[in-house]
Ligand SMILES: Nc1ncnc2c1ncn2[C@@H]1O[C@H](COP(=O)(O)OP(=O)(O)O)[C@@H](O)[C@H]1O
């Protein structure tokens with residue numbers, strides 16, 4: 114966690130304090146290109162309040178669009194993109210070349226500092242094949258991110274794409290929610306915020322979507338079993354359940370286009386859906 118912990122007592126103390134206020138922001142491809150300058154400014158402002166954001170991003174819709182433009186067929190199994198060699202090249206190109214740099218560019222444009230990294234760089238995300246029938250789709254085996262204290266001290270926001278690499282140099286395409294969860298657990302984030310295109314997790318009531326503002330793990334399991342949670346929301350809530358089991362206090366699902374969304378989450382105001390263990394429900 115703290116590479117230089119033993120070097121200086123005060124530096125160590127500061128890092129431990131900051132670690133407690135680490136927030137993992139997962140920016141979904143559904144909303145990535147609709148986030149405003151205000152959203153990115155809030156990210157910079159949260160650092161003045163002692164919070165430090167680490168970003169993992171997706172980019173599913175952009176990948177699909179590029180594959181279509183190139184005439185490459187794309188298919189999904191349980192929400193995961195079947196990834197052959199040709200598809201993997203496009204995934205790398207779109208995630209690392211386009212979406213990662215788009216986020217970095219926007220943070221820089223509002224006066225912040227960000228460094229874009231892929232999970233391949235320095236082997237941040239060590240991966241292995243998830244299921245041979247899906248091709249080069251990976252799962253996270255381990256994470257190595259020893260520079261957190263340097264990024265924090267310099268107020269540089271890390272922006273990480275969901276690609277992994279194995280020890281032979283093979284790259285894998287990994288679902289971004291899974292990467293966000295693994296990184297949140299590794300960095301012992303206080304919160305994981307899933308930034309998507311939905312105002313929260315909803316269930317249908319008399320033909321209308323009703324947002325559920327608070328959910329505990331049992332509630333999540335029930336909504337999955339009832340079929341209320343489906344498609345892209347499934348990996349998010351699975352990630353949330355895993356996070357809660359490993360000590361992360363709360364996971365939010367929010368719409369990144371809502372004004373003041375990040376400050377509301379950090380201030381504990383009611384926004385989106387907050388998933389937490391029953392005993393810590395306020
Ligand atoms: N119960 C639910 N509540 C909210 N969204 C749901 C639910 N069930 C399925 N979804 C779908 O999940 C989508 C978000 O997942 P996804 O499209 O993968 O987003 P992202 O690109 O942000 O990861 C929503 O737009 C919605 O269509």
Ligand SMILES: CC(=O)N[C@@H](CCC(=O)OP(=O)(O)O)C(=O)O
Pocket residue numbers: 140141142143170171172173174176192193194204250251275286287288289290345
């Ligand atoms: C294996 C797999 O499905 N990988 C995803 C990676 C991007 C992603 O997860 O983007 P979102 O967060 O926008 O869904 C994909 O190829 O679309």
